Amino acid sequence: MNNVSAISMLFLSGLNETRNYRSILFFLTFLCYVIIILVNVCVVLTIILNNELHEPMYILLCAFCMNSIYGTAGFYPKFLSDLLSPVHVISYSGCLLQAQVLYSFACSDLSILALMAYDRYLAICRPLEYHSVMSKKRVITLVCLAWLTPFFIIAVSTLLASRLKLCSQYLNRLICLNWSIVMLACFPAETIINSIIGNITIGIYVLHSVVIVWSYMFLIKTCVGSIENRRKFMQTCVPHLISLFTFSATLLFDVIYIRFETNNLPTALKYFVSIEFLIIPPIMNPLIYGFKLTKIRKKLLKRLKKDCVQK
Secondary structure, eight states: OTTSOOOOEEEEOSSGGGGGGHHHHHHHHHHHHHHHHHHHHHHHHHHHHOGGGOSHHHHHHHHHHHHHHHHHHTTHHHHHHHHTOSSOEEEHHHHHHHHHHHHHHHHHHHHHHHHHHHHHHHHHHOHHHHHHHSOHHHHHHHHHHHHHHHHHHHHHHHHHHHTSOBSOSEESSSSOOHHHHHTTBSOGGGGHHHHHHHHHHHHHHHHHHHHHHHHHHHHHHHHHTOHHHHHHIIIIIHHHHHHHHHHHHHHHHHHHHHHTOOSSSOHHHHHHHHHGGGTHHHHHHHHHHHHHSHHHHHHHHHHHHHHHHHO
């Protein structure tokens, strides 16, 4: 083990093939990041600045959009910098930090989606208990837990990855993930604990999915026999279901790609699959909620109209 030299820098792959159209890719990536920031910040500020939106459903949506800003900040600035650089490297500590941010972002998203599902279950299936169970103070506490718990769970995996001796500087990824770092370990026997913790983490967030499915089973059962409940379901649950489906699909593709990597896929498609959870959900979610939820849509349109009049 003492013969293994310490690695301080890692080389990222995937951008060498973009040499001929790097300027276009930089522009599209920058545009995508600007849109993500604008639409998420717009929804966050609309909710924060309007007291009538300080309700559990909107507080959870605000947390959801803030989490998107946090997660994408761990990817886009570095990726844009790589597009302008002839050498695509990242420090080992920077790689671990990026993995921590991206994993905790994805896990927090699932935690918030689970809270949203439970909130809608209480609002529609148990309306008399809703305000006592989902008080503003309790919702804020739950949101903090939805952020901090995944952060500390992922921190354990990140610390375990940081102790490994690496035998290669070449990371076959556009981004750093704990699993891809573990794949570079010199001694596979040392990665057993990493695999165990990784599987436990997956199990924890599978339970989140069970909570979501359970909530929607009761929601659908309750809404079938009531026109009023069906209206509520279409108004507040459909955006959540679209967000859930988008997030689950993108994350599932990424997990399949990491666990069962195949050389049969085109290179461009492989790299897109690995980062799509940082592109599609952060843009779609605020747009879906902004257009579908009446209160937010009215507030946004009112603000835009006011700005246009002032100009």
